[in-house]
Amino acid sequence: MDSISFDRDFDPAYGQAVRIGPHVRRMTAPNGGPFTFHGTNSYIVGHGTVAIIDPGPDDPGHIDALLRAVQGETVSxxxxxxxxxxxxxxxxxxxxxxxxxxxxEGPHRAARPLSIDEQTMLDASGDMDFVPDHALADGERITGRGWTLTAIATPGHAANHMAFALDEAPILFSGDHVMGWSTTIVAPPDGAMADYMASLERLAARPETIYLPGHGGPIADAPAFVRALRAHRRLREAAIVERISRGDRRIADIVAVIYRETPKVLHGAAALAVLGHLEDLVARGRISAPGGLGLEAIYEPVETD
Ligand SMILES: [Zn+2]
Structure with a gap:
């Protein structure tokens, strides 16, 4: 069985552009927290004429630091x-x-149609103001002087999530889809577990060996890490099915057992993550939700012969 090990060793070096290789510099925004680790990584791709991947939160100090790092260069x-x-x-x-x-890829959107309650959940983490000047299609190439990036649709954490592969090195900017410090939150309404797993399969078939994620340090042996993530998700899914077969009916009861080693402050997020799995399990007919899906819903085993 693949086991997964997370790498929480990371020096954010706030305000500094850290050279990651000949083509990439990283600057971490000072927005650390339980979901952002030490902060969001902004990546500067190329030299002279550069792309900036993920400018981060609306933090004037971070944007200033980015601009200082590329002084004399053009952000294209x-x-x-x-x-x-x-x-x-x-x-x-x-x-x-x-x-x-x-x-x-496009403006913020949910992974599926929303109930009224869910509308407010979506607003909490979503940037509802972002509208791209150029909406990217899956597989589209973006070229600057000395670099080319290919957009790879990777929905799951967010419906409009894209990763970006660099032509000039075996590097993939993996955003929040694959991170080395933690698993990714895949929670409705923004996220969808079936999409997330399909996106992992897509990446597993790709040649890049180094991932540069949205939070935390580089992932050095990315294909092995993606395989371990896949196995980790399947184990979690099996644990949820097992809890329900043993008599748990509510998400809170399942979270109390399978996330017992996770700090309580993260149990709300854990409940959403379990809901993400249950949505997928119900869609696949492995679990039933007689009264409909939701955080407070009742879940039952599906008898199989
Ligand atoms: Zn993030």
């Missing part, structure tokens, strides 16, 4: 991996200061 593209506030909010300020166009 602003690219966002997805429209969560910690990644795309800074794009408006950076675009105003540089005149560079914004690239992304």
């Amino acid at each position: 593209h602003i690219i966002v991996t997805h429209t969560h506030r910690d990644h795309s909010m800074g794009a408006a300020r950076l675009a105003a200061l540089t005149g560079a166009p914004r690239y992304g």
Whole structure:
């Protein structure tokens, strides 16, 4: 069985552009927290004429630091991996200061139609103001002087999530889809587990060996890590099915057992993550939800012969 090990060793070096290789510099925004680790990574791609991937939150100090790091260079593209506030909010300020166009899959949206309650949940993390100047299609290539990025649709954490593969090195900017410090939150209404797993399969078939994520340090042996993530999700899914077969009926009861080692402050997010799995399990006919899906719903085993 694959086991997964997370790497929480990371020096954010706030305010500094850290050289990651000949083509990439990283600057981490000072927005650390339980969901953002030490903060959001902004990546500067190329030299002379550069793209900035994920400007981060709307933090004037971080945007200033980015501009200082590229003094004398031209920002030709602003690219966002997805429209969560910690990644795309800074794009408006950076675009105003540089005149560079914004690239992304599209405005924020849910993974599926929403109930009224869910509408407010979506607003909490989503950047509802981001509109790309150029909407990217899956497989589209973005070219600057000395670099080319290919957009790879990777929905799951967010419906409009994209990863970006660099032509000049075996590097993939993996956004929040794959991170080395933690698993990714895949929670409705923004996210969808079936999409997330399909996106992992897509990446598993790709040649890049180094991932540069939206939070935390590089992932050095990315294909092995993606395989371990896949196995980890399947184990979690099996644990949820097992809890329900043993008599748990509510998400809170399942969370209390399978997340017992997770700090309580994260149990709300854990409940959403379990709901993400249950949505997928119900769709696949493995679990039933007689009264409909939801955080407070009743879940039952499906008898199989
Ligand atoms: Zn993020």
